[in-house]
Amino acid sequence: DAGVIQSPRHEVTEMGQEVTLRCKPISGHDYLFWYRQTMMRGLELLIYFNNNVPIDDSGMPEDRFSAKMPNASFSTLKIQPSEPRDSAVYFCASSSTVTNEQFFGPGTRLTVL
Amino acid sequence: SQQGEEDPQALSIQEGENATMNCSYKTSINNLQWYRQNSGRGLVHLILIRSNEREKHSGRLRVTLDTSKKSSSLLITASRAADTASYFCATAKGSNDYKLSFGAGTTVTVRA
Numbered sequence: 001d002a003g004v005i006q007s008p009r010h011e012v013t014e015m016g017q018e019v020t021l022r023c024k025p026i027s028g029h030d031y032l033f034w035y036r037q038t039m040m041r042g043l044e045l046l047i048y049f050n051n052n053v054p055i056d057d058s059g060m061p062e063d064r065f066s067a068k069m070p071n072a073s074f075s076t077l078k079i080q081p082s083e084p085r086d087s088a089v090y091f092c093a094s095s096s097t098v099t100n101e102q103f104f105g106p107g108t109r110l111t112v113l
Numbered sequence: 114s115q116q117g118e119e120d121p122q123a124l125s126i127q128e129g130e131n132a133t134m135n136c137s138y139k140t141s142i143n144n145l146q147w148y149r150q151n152s153g154r155g156l157v158h159l160i161l162i163r164s165n166e167r168e169k170h171s172g173r174l175r176v177t178l179d180t181s182k183k184s185s186s187l188l189i190t191a192s193r194a195a196d197t198a199s200y201f202c203a204t205a206k207g208s209n210d211y212k213l214s215f216g217a218g219t220t221v222t223v224r225a
Contacts, residue, residue: 004155031211043156043201043215056212091155100144100205102213104155 004105006092012111018080021108024073025094033102034067034077035091043091049075082112117145117202117216125222132189134219136202137182143208145178145185150199150218159187159200192223 005024013019025032033048047057052069060067064083069075079086089109093102120135136145144163148156162169162178162185169176175188189196199220203213 033212042217045212045214048212050211093156095211097211099161100146100211100213101158101161102156104148104157106155 004092004094004103006105006108008108009106010109012113013082014113015083016081018078019082019110021077021090021110023075023092023105025075025092026103027073029094029096031095032069032075033093035093036088037091038088046077084112086110087112117204117214119200119202119216119219121219122217123220125224126192128192128194128223128225130192132192132196132221134187134200134221136185136187136216138204139183140206142204142206143210144205146203146205146213147176147187148201148203150201156201194223194225197221197223
């Protein structure tokens with residue numbers, strides 16, 4: 001298996017633009033997690049899905065952030081409009097019911113100018 | 114908010130030495146996990162210890178868990194330059210709780 005795939009790896013955009021981050025979880029995994037990592041706040045859980053259904057979105061910072069999982073092999077995290085304080089590395093991770101171990105993607109480094 | 118707090122924040126050791134880092138948490142847990150993050154990469158799972166376990170080994174890694182003190186330790190023996198990374202503990206509260214709370218991490222530098 002190729003592991004968790006994220007795209008793009010790097011994104012530079014201007015304030016006010018829409019940003020869409022993409023994630024393909026490991027095949028067969030039924031949990032998908034979106035995290036944000038910054039030096040100031042560390043690793044924060046934004047939202048997670050089980051069987052494509054959002055279970056807990058309490059970590060989503062504000063309405064500008066939205067996430068979808070239209071099928072078991074694809075999820076998006078969208079920021080609209082983006083702001084400089086959204087600059088961070090965004091990770092997607094997946095896991096299965098069999099084990100609590102989470103497998104992380106390589107991350108998307110987002111810079112909002 | 115972060116459940117786990119690692120100590121120390123940073124650690125520098127000579128190749129071949131052992132590295133020990135600690136994690137404290139606040140509420141009862143079902144399991145505690147340790148992850149490694151190399152610079153610019155995603156986190157990699159190292160080991161999981163359940164609340165009814167006291168010690169676990171995996172290669173050069175040894176993890177202990179003391180639920181009475183709400184603390185865990187990760188020991189890396191005979192460290193190598195490749196062990197240079199940040200190490201995070203993460204806790205899961207319930208057996209059906211797949212949501213993890215991560216600590217701030219310990220940055221380990223292994224000098225050649």
